[in-house]
Amino acid sequence: MKANYFKTIEDFLQVVDTNNKLWLLLVAEKCSFEHSQIKNLDIDCYGGIFPEVIFNKQHYKDGLIAVSLKLEPILIKDIQKPIIESKRLKSIDSMLVFVDGLSAFIDPFLVSLFESSDEECVIFGGGAGKLTLEQDLVIFSPLEITQDSALIIPLEKKAEIGVNHGWEFLEGPFVATACQNNILEQIDYEDAFDIYKNIVEKDSGIKFNDENFFDLAKSYPLGIVTYNGEVIVRDPIAVDKNNLILVGVMPENSIIQILKGQNTKLIQAAKKAAQDSIKSNEDKKIAIMIDCISRVLFLEDAFVKEIDSVTQVIGDTQLIGVLTLGEIANTSDKYIDFYNKTCVIGTI
């Protein structure tokens, strides 16, 4: 698995080694990319479009990362339906998964992926999509570019993963008393936004108005409390009437907290994720960082420090990555969760 950053798709196509037939392209949102450019080539290009990409110590809104692959990826064209390629999935022991991050069917897809994959399979990845937060065609194979779809990239070696977010408890617990998929309607039997607004305005000293919801909410995500002590972060991205619109589903009757972020804690969390991803001390060729775009929006210029903290841990191992709409990490010892505002690092 070798990776390089290119400013444009033309740059990549000029220098590509056509002896290697399979390529993964991680395309940044601002990159001028037309799917027709990768159709009918001597090579097969699979990939996705993301808000930003990470290469070595930098993150880019433009350009693309090209990664040579040995095993052919699987495009799941319609994630609403149960996966039928389960025989091939059972033979994969590590996979990188990119899903349409704004699809309404991510949760059933992850259930189906968990049920179809091998008992020991390591799965990590995230949500493709654009920062406009409007669903678009973002997952592609050599033949087509799709939405409500997913790309499964089998990895040639067993991956090791680390997951962490660094968001801290601000207030709770509350019960999510009424939810519809990714819409949180009620907290403790009251309108969700009213409860959320009171707490956030009190802590930040800033009032919500018609234009600043995301600017303020990006610092105050919600956390779903789990039995294992893990807090799964849910990002409120919009408000509709008095409902909070989240990235990822919120099961009804979940116990939730309102969280708050601090730059240092988030950066430390990314470092911890990197450390967990190299616990085995095996020689690693590449580290793949799947980091939530909202961490960049929160950390702003300090985000490079988060990348630095990871590169300090992984040393000479090449770092590539994407900034995503939702993150995935699983070692097959429980169902696959769709995280928000989280840093996932996989090494192989």
Next chain:
Amino acid sequence: MLLKQLTLAYECLSAIGNSLELESMISEILSSFSRKTGAINARYYENKLDDKPMISIGKQVSFDFNKQNIDTQKYILLKINNLDIIILPLKNSYLLFVYKNQENTKKLAAMLGNFQSKINLSISACIGVENLKVLNEELEDRIKTSVNKIRENEKMLISQSKQAVMGEMIEMIAHQWRQPLTAIGMTSNNIAMDLALDDLDTKTLQLDLHSINTQVDYLSTTIDDFRNFFKESKEKEDVSSTVIIESINSLVSKQLENQNIYISIYECKEVIVHIYKNELLQVILNLISNSKDALLDPKSTQHNKKINVSCKNTIDYLEIIISDNAGGIADEIMPKIFEPYFSTKKEKNGTGLGLYMSKTIVQEHLEGQLLVENIDDGVTFTIKIPRLDKINL
């Protein structure tokens, strides 16, 4: 730790009993418990653990264990290879959860054990509802069968009552045909006589033959009228009130005249109804026949025998009114006249089905009403049929 345990207990409890459909209720429990507690596989066995699970979700892992003495306990916690297995015996069924790398499975097992009675209750409720559904379906089937049987019987009765008026019809045909047959006979005699006297000229012969043909056409039309009456009406049709009145006129007027009953049939303003035409005619003929029988009863003292048939258009209905001057219906039998097998004409082979079937036909097949009331010297029956422009087809 307390928050985590409370959280888990609350979330798991919230997943119990949310559906009255067994498979969906159990699936929600298995799915929620797995997601909340981190199980990689969850199953529901309906009877024995040896059987194939009725529901299995998550990763399909296989393992084997000793299944004896499991029923006696609140929960079982097993360790097989790297898997922790929690079995929750229920009333006639089992829940089973498989964990990998999970800490505190003992606490989890104890918590699940505490849900045993609530899950049992929910399963009983689902089974109860399913049994009720089956009973309900059986009941629905039985009702359907009974209703079909009633419909068949009704159909048979309508047919029988139609057959019953057959004799009457033959008499009507006889009356209708008497006059044209006499006319044909006379004309043919005239031709024969002219022929014998060698006085037959072509023009007279043409006129006589034309007269015979006219009578034959009339006879043929009469036959068609009666034959149409005996045809089964399969589809409702749009029928004008004037056509109904004309049909009545052509079917009964001659017979009644020959029996010295004066029938007045009043023309009415045209209105369209959507009906089984022959069934309505059958009802009207039956009512007229009843009036005729009453007027011809030897006990009747009425010399000026009359039957009136008229129409009235109201906002919603076409009303066909048949009245006579046969003395009316005695008050004590009035409430019973529409009951089946009630007859005042037993000695004349009255079946007691005529008015019952008339009412059934009007109400059930024509979606109308059949009303009766005594008037000064007789009785009036009113058939109310919804107007076509007032019904939603």
